[in-house]
Amino acid sequence: MTSISKIALACAALVAASGAFAQKAGDNIVSIGLASINPDTNVGPLVSTGAAGTPNAVAGAFNASNAGLRGSIGSQTTVSFGWLHMYSDNIGVELSLGIPPKLTLDLQRANGTTEQGAATVKSLTPAVIAKYFFNTPQDKIRPYLGLGVSHVSFKDVSPSAAASIQALAGNGASLESTWAPVYNAGVVYNIDEKWSVIGSVAYLPIRTTATFLGKTGPIPLAPANGVTTKSDVGLDTMDYVIRVGYRF
Numbered sequence: 001m002t003s004i005s006k007i008a009l010a011c012a013a014l015v016a017a018s019g020a021f022a023q024k025a026g027d028n029i030v031s032i033g034l035a036s037i038n039p040d041t042n043v044g045p046l047v048s049t050g051a052a053g054t055p056n057a058v059a060g061a062f063n064a065s066n067a068g069l070r071g072s073i074g075s076q077t078t079v080s081f082g083w084l085h086m087y088s089d090n091i092g093v094e095l096s097l098g099i100p101p102k103l104t105l106d107l108q109r110a111n112g113t114t115e116q117g118a119a120t121v122k123s124l125t126p127a128v129i130a131k132y133f134f135n136t137p138q139d140k141i142r143p144y145l146g147l148g149v150s151h152v153s154f155k156d157v158s159p160s161a162a163a164s165i166q167a168l169a170g171n172g173a174s175l176e177s178t179w180a181p182v183y184n185a186g187v188v189y190n191i192d193e194k195w196s197v198i199g200s201v202a203y204l205p206i207r208t209t210a211t212f213l214g215k216t217g218p219i220p221l222a223p224a225n226g227v228t229t230k231s232d233v234g235l236d237t238m239d240y241v242i243r244v245g246y247r248f
Contacts, residue, residue, distance in 0.1 A: 021190035022247045024137035027086040031198055033243030035080035037101050037123075039206075043071035044232035046168075048214075066168070066229070068110030071118075073235070076101040080241050082198075090133050094146070097126040100155070107165075118165050119173060121157045125150045125204065125237075127182045139190070146184030152206050153177040159212075168229060170215025175233065180206045188245070196245040206235040 022029060046066040078101040084094040100122040107115040129148030135141065154175035159165045186200025214227035 021137060021140060021193055022196055022245075023084075023086055023089070023092065023133050023142055023188065023190075025086055025088045027084075027092075027247050029082075029084040029086075029196070029245045029247045031082040031084070031196075031243035031245035033080055033198070033241060034077055035098050036075055036077050036240040037103070038075040038238045038240070039073045039103065040234075040236040040238075041071045041073045041105070042234035042236070043069055043107075043210075044234075046212075046229050046231045048227050048229040066109075070108045071233070072106050072108070073103050074106075076103055080243060082243060082245075084131070084245075089137050092131050092133065094129045094131060094148075095126070096129060096148075097124075100124045102156075115160070115162060115165060117160050118162070119157060119159045119169065121175065122155050124153045124155070125180075127151075127202075127204075129182055129184050129202075131184070133188070142188045142190070144186055144188065146182070146186070146200075146202075148182040148184065150180050150182050150204055151177065152180050152204070152208070154208075166215045167227075168214060169212035171213035173210065173212045176209045176211075178206065178208045180204045186241075194247050196247070198241075198243045198245050200241045202239040202241070204235075204237045204239065206237055208233050208235070 046069055078099045080096070080098040082094050082096045084092050086092040103121050103123060104117055105119045105121065107118040109115075127148050127150035129146040131144045131146040133142045133144045135143070154177070157173045157175060159169040159173055182202055182204055184200060184202040186198060189197045191197065210231050210233045212229040214229065
């Protein structure tokens with residue numbers, strides 16, 4: 001056997017011996033990319049009370065005017081980050097977070113009228129996700145399944161200036177923070193031992209309560225002071241993410 005052949009075989013043996021692309025025990029992978037946020041919105045019945053916290057005639061009329069109200073939120077794209085630590089060759093835990101996207105809420109009334117851009121809100125959904133990776137660290141392609149939890153919070157809720165929205169929430173609006181499960185699936189393509197491309201989809205069934213403080217004073221649809229309105233809100237959210245990862 002020639003010396004060149006011996007060197008080639010030695011190199012091949014070395015690669016085979018060391019030969020893991022990524023996602024092996026002890027690895028840390030940081031990643032950055034884009035996430036498409038797609039909430040399916042469900043606004044429950046709105047229940048209004050008077051200034052003293054008890055139903056009154058005005059609150060009752062306001063409840064009737066908002067009967068059958070529905071909401072929708074369009075999709076938004078934001079920057080997404082991840083930090084994955086591998087505890088074994090197949091099991092890892094990732095901290096996932098992103099720049100809070102600005103979501104726009106449209107409202108549809110039972111009479112067919114629509115309140116475009118009724119409010120905007122920023123949502124924060126940092127999550128911790130346990131992931132199981134299929135195949136081995138030597139494989140370029142590694143599908144995975146994940147299960148985790150997200151702490152969901154909302155900030156900068158801004159109602160529009162429309163008279164009907166001011167009647168509902170002219171003195172402010174808020175959404176309660178909540179916890180939501182995260183169901184996750186994805187695939188990693190290992191470019192080399194350091195770099196990878198990750199594509200994933202996650203489902204978050206978010207449940208929260210919205211509180212609206214009606215504007216005081218004689219304005220259309222709210223000719224009285226201090227009407228407070230609450231509603232249960234569901235945000236069944238699909239997140240589609242693509243990132244570039246680096247192992248260290």
